[in-house]
Amino acid sequence: MSAAAIQLPTGAAGARVLGIGAYRPRRRVTNDxxxxxxxxxxxxxxxxxxxAERRWAGDGESxxxxxxxxxxxxxxxxxxxxxxxxxxxxxxxxLATQIPGAGPEVAHRLGLARxxxxxxxxxxxxxxxxxxxxxxxxxxxxxxxxxxxxxxxxSDVTDQxxxxxxxxxADGAGAMVLGASDTPGVGPVVWGSDGDQRDAIAIPQGTExxxxxxxxxxxxxxxxxxxxLQEAMDAAGVTAADIDVxxxxxxxxxxxELMAKRLGLPESTVIARxxxxxxxxxxxxxxxxLAALQESGEAKSGDLCLVLGYxxxxxxxxxxxxxx
Amino acid sequence: MSSTAEIQTGLAEILEExxxxxxxxxxxxxxxxxxxxxxxxxxxxxxxxxEDKFGVAIPDDELGGIKTVGDxxxxxxxxxx
Numbered sequence: 001m002s003a004a005a006i007q008l009p010t011g012a013a014g015a016r017v018l019g020i021g022a023y024r025p026r027r028r029v030t031n032d033x034x035x036x037x038x039x040x041x042x043x044x045x046x047x048x049x050x051x052a053e054r055r056w057a058g059d060g061e062s063x064x065x066x067x068x069x070x071x072x073x074x075x076x077x078x079x080x081x082x083x084x085x086x087x088x089x090x091x092x093x094x095l096a097t098q099i100p101g102a103g104p105e106v107a108h109r110l111g112l113a114r115x116x117x118x119x120x121x122x123x124x125x126x127x128x129x130x131x132x133x134x135x136x137x138x139x140x141x142x143x144x145x146x147x148x149x150x151x152x153x154x155s156d157v158t159d160q161x162x163x164x165x166x167x168x169x170a171d172g173a174g175a176m177v178l179g180a181s182d183t184p185g186v187g188p189v190v191w192g193s194d195g196d197q198r199d200a201i202a203i204p205q206g207t208e209x210x211x212x213x214x215x216x217x218x219x220x221x222x223x224x225x226x227x228x229l230q231e232a233m234d235a236a237g238v239t240a241a242d243i244d245v246x247x248x249x250x251x252x253x254x255x256x257e258l259m260a261k262r263l264g265l266p267e268s269t270v271i272a273r274x275x276x277x278x279x280x281x282x283x284x285x286x287x288x289x290l291a292a293l294q295e296s297g298e299a300k301s302g303d304l305c306l307v308l309g310y311x312x313x314x315x316x317x318x319x320x321x322x323x324x
Numbered sequence: 325m326s327s328t329a330e331i332q333t334g335l336a337e338i339l340e341e342x343x344x345x346x347x348x349x350x351x352x353x354x355x356x357x358x359x360x361x362x363x364x365x366x367x368x369x370x371x372x373x374x375e376d377k378f379g380v381a382i383p384d385d386e387l388g389g390i391k392t393v394g395d396x397x398x399x400x401x402x403x404x405x
Contacts, residue, residue: 047363048363048364048365213384214364214365215364215365215367215368215384215387216384218365218368219368219371219372219384222368222369222372223372252365254365258369
């Protein structure tokens with residue numbers, strides 16, 4: 001037996017978000033357009049899910065291409081260069097090919113120098129899972145700088161004539177660059193899963209299209225997840241009064257509004273409602289929503305954000321982070 | 325254990341809070357979806373509020389069978405106390 005001790009890197013005190021990027025597909029699909037091919041209408045969709053329009057990806061907008069565009073924008077915003085990034089995590093539930101994952105190709109196309117690269121599939125919670133993994137890797141010293149991407153082409157796995165799902169699911173990509181920080185800019189994750197509800201959101205084996213038990217998911221999201229959000233604030237040592245921006249997964253506007261109400265967020269808290277124009281983009285929704293708020297000026301540098309991903313699995317992950 | 329009248333009053337309060345239904349309209353023969361304009365997601369919110377208020381469990385598969393205010397009252401009477 002060798003007596004040689006294994007040494008570990010020093011790591012960092014914390015990780016923080018350095019830049020955010022977004023890619024929204026060119027094609028806008030309005031509720032009126034959907035009403036022409038299925039039994040639905042603008043009023044029905046707006047009152048039940050709060051979506052006015054969504055984006056569906058087309059040619060030149062593969063999951064990898066959207067990831068690269070969002071990733072480049074995040075990299076540019078961070079002030080870093082490709083050479084600085086040594087970890088890439090792509091969160092997605094709708095990659096067309098199972099092998100290989102998207103991470104290595106995204107890294108390659110961005111010109112990164114052989115970073116660690118892999119994919120995470122935690123349904124719509126994927127981005128927040130990946131964010132946590134990246135922040136932990138930086139703290140542990142496994143990486144200095146990480147690119148985290150959430151990207152989906154849910155239109156590929158949605159029956160585009162099914163009014164229960166086609167009006168909801170959409171495409172896009174969002175990204176964040178994370179780096180080491182003396183003061184933590186990403187709080188501890190509060191995550192978990194409820195695998196007994198694995199069938200609630202699924203592409204059943206042998207089929208091609210996503211199905212969702214809407215009422216079951218709605219009930220889970222509006223009851224259990226409020227506790228998760230509170231735990232994420234507790235874990236970070238902050239209270240609802242400290243939250244400048246609330247950006248949960250953009251699944252349903254009514255869920256977002258109910259969560260905000262039940263958490264007792266102050267009037268001044270900016271609430272992400274990107275779902276209205278983006279639809280439900282699963283693991284891309286949190287970075288897309290934050291990018292939109294940053295672009296509009298509603299979220300400012302240094303703002304404290306509460307984020308939460310939740311979805312197929314069922315899975316959930318929430319944390320507090322500071323805007324770059 | 326609550327009386328039928330107490331359950332009806334409590335249910336009417338929930339319906340007003342969740343779906344803006346006037347308490348006078350929350351009579352037993354009314355259908356949630358047809359008469360009171362309560363959609364499937366509001367039904368979930370009503371179910372969770374009923375669970376909290378009356379200490380009953382309404383699983384999703386039972387929720388589909390509750391069509392009218394009267395159905396809800398009977399369900400609560402049968403399952404609480």
